[in-house]
Amino acid sequence: KLTGEQAQKFADSDLLKLRHSLAKARGFAVPQWSVPLKIWRCVYAKSCSYVELLKRFVLVLRKAAVLPVKWTTSLGVPVWKMNSKSGTDVFRLLHLLDHLSKD
Numbered sequence: 001k002l003t004g005e006q007a008q009k010f011a012d013s014d015l016l017k018l019r020h021s022l023a024k025a026r027g028f029a030v031p032q033w034s035v036p037l038k039i040w041r042c043v044y045a046k047s048c049s050y051v052e053l054l055k056r057f058v059l060v061l062r063k064a065a066v067l068p069v070k071w072t073t074s075l076g077v078p079v080w081k082m083n084s085k086s087g088t089d090v091f092r093l094l095h096l097l098d099h100l101s102k103d
Contacts, residue, residue, distance in 0.1 A: 001063070001065055002062060002063060004063070007059060007062040007063045008062075010062045011058045011059040011061075011062045014058050014062065015054070015055060015058055018040075018058075021099055022037070022040055022041055022099060025037055025099070029077075029094070029096050030096055030097075030098065030099065031070075031073075031074070031075040031096045031097070031098060032075070033070050034096075034097075034098040035098075035099070037099065040099050070098065071098045071101045072101060074095035074096060074101075075095070075096040076093050076094070076095055076096075077093070077094045077095075077096060078091040078093055079091060079092050079093075079094045
């Protein structure tokens with residue numbers, strides 16, 4: 001387990017990584033168990049009242065030193081490549097992750 005100071009340091013780092021991840025996210029494809037990207041962007045906007053709640057939430061996760069299993073699980077979605085091949089070569093597998101899982 002982490003000390004309170006260590007947990008705070010990691011939580012602050014996690015929030016910076018989350019902000020970076022959300023800033024570079026181009027698409028809105030997330031697993032059905034994830035919060036949609038538009039909501040994440042609202043929650044993490046500096047003018048939004050949920051920023052403190054998110055900070056406390058990440059700090060609690062760091063103090064507990066455990067992540068929900070769903071956040072470490074991806075959803076595989078076949079995407080058609082639009083080519084003339086057959087079998088599995090017709091698709092590529094896209095893995096959808098929760099935004100908190102991305103680094």
